[in-house]
Amino acid sequence: MFKILDRYIGKKVFNIIMIALFILLSLSAIIKFIEQLRQTWQGNYTALGAAYYTILTVPKDIEIFFSMAVLLGGIIGLGILAQHNELVVMQAIGFTHARIVLAVIKITVPLVISMMLLSECVVDNCERIARNYRTEQLYGGPFFSKNNKLWIRDGNSFIYINHIKDNTNIVNINIYTFDAQFHLTKWLYAEQGTWNETRGAWMLEQIDELHFKNFLQQVIKSHILIREWNTNLTPDKLSVLVLDPYSLSINGLYKYSKYLENSGQESGRYVLNMWRKIFLPFSIVSMLLTALSCIMGPLLNVSMTTRVVTGISFGFLFYVLDQIFSPLTLIFGMSSVIGAIFPSVVFFTLSLFLFIKYH
Numbered sequence: 138m139f140k141i142l143d144r145y146i147g148k149k150v151f152n153i154i155m156i157a158l159f160i161l162l163s164l165s166a167i168i169k170f171i172e173q174l175r176q177t178w179q180g181n182y183t184a185l186g187a188a189y190y191t192i193l194t195v196p197k198d199i200e201i202f203f204s205m206a207v208l209l210g211g212i213i214g215l216g217i218l219a220q221h222n223e224l225v226v227m228q229a230i231g232f233t234h235a236r237i238v239l240a241v242i243k244i245t246v247p248l249v250i251s252m253m254l255l256s257e258c259v260v261d262n263c264e265r266i267a268r269n270y271r272t273e274q275l276y277g278g279p280f281f282s283k284n285n286k287l288w289i290r291d292g293n294s295f296i297y298i299n300h301i302k303d304n305t306n307i308v309n310i311n312i313y314t315f316d317a318q319f320h321l322t323k324w325l326y327a328e329q330g331t332w333n334e335t336r337g338a339w340m341l342e343q344i345d346e347l348h349f350k351n352f353l354q355q356v357i358k359s360h361i362l363i364r365e366w367n368t369n370l371t372p373d374k375l376s377v378l379v380l381d382p383y384s385l386s387i388n389g390l391y392k393y394s395k396y397l398e399n400s401g402q403e404s405g406r407y408v409l410n411m412w413r414k415i416f417l418p419f420s421i422v423s424m425l426l427t428a429l430s431c432i433m434g435p436l437l438n439v440s441m442t443t444r445v446v447t448g449i450s451f452g453f454l455f456y457v458l459d460q461i462f463s464p465l466t467l468i469f470g471m472s473s474v475i476g477a478i479f480p481s482v483v484f485f486t487l488s489l490f491l492f493i494k495y496h
Contacts, residue, residue: 154210193267412477
């Protein structure tokens with residue numbers, strides 16, 4: 138009997154989660170598509186290209202909205218059962234509050250695991266393809282960008298940038314220049330480049346330059362402290378290529394943070410986001426437990442609207458707490474693990490308090 142009730146509750150909650158996720162994804166896709174249509178007049182970017190870009194960003198949206206969909210699914214699903222007095226009947230035959238909550242968790246955990254697999258295997262690649270495609274259509278190309286490294290063709294030159302700090306600061310720039318017969322005529326290396334807004338050009342520093350003549354038989358070497366570099370590669374183009382730490386997989390975040398540490402650069406926000414993703418299942422379960430503890434306790438006999446507003450409020454409160462506390466751990470040099478798990482611990486503790494108080 139109890140197994141049947143487990144499956145019944147799980148099916149009800151699963152259906153609501155899928156409906157909530159579909160609605161959230163649809164709204165996001167419509168808004169994103171309309172936003173992209175505003176840029177279809179630039180370059181070769183068309184309405185079809187905007188639709189293609191929007192489709193490629195759906196996996197990332199699933200990752201973003203999944204937590205809210207699970208929260209709403211659990212609250213609305215149990216709310217429907219409560220409205221029809223089904224929860225009262227279940228409790229009358231010995232199906233306790235704890236078992237009801239456990240039935241919701243049972244259906245949630247496999248969904249969380251599936252979402253994490255999607256995040257690890259699909260989201261990173263789709264985001265990179267979408268970003269590169271949109272940039273190429275808007276500004277011309279070809280481009281190839283991954284992990285804040287960039288290959289781009291600019292006229293007769295091929296440019297490789299080893300690290301894009303932001304859209305106005307680049308590090309380890311290599312420029313390979315070819316003649317009309319595709320013979321290498323010049324190679325330039327600069328330690329760093331900074332965008333000069335006044336001149337509308339990049340200022341390269343610590344430059345080593347090699348000129349090749351007579352089909353590489355003669356090489357002329359020079360060293361320059363600083364030089365102006367005029368190119369079609371502007372900060373506007375780089376802004377859409379700068380790596381978003383929220384789009385990387387756990388493995389990608391780990392590798393990239395190690396690369397930054399080994400090269401003496403700041404890696405804090407990437408490490409923090411890695412731990413956020415690792416603790417994501419615990420975060421979702423903590424939010425869900427807190428909301429369910431309220432629904433099964435002080436909000437058992439309220440309207441469905443109140444339950445939905447409560448669920449959204451808990452999700453927003455968790456987001457605010459995470460956005461406030463996580464950066465503080467970076468500012469004060471605290472462990473990224475603490476910054477990633479603290480909001481979840483707060484909500485989990487609150488859920489235990491509510492559950493013990495009312496049950």
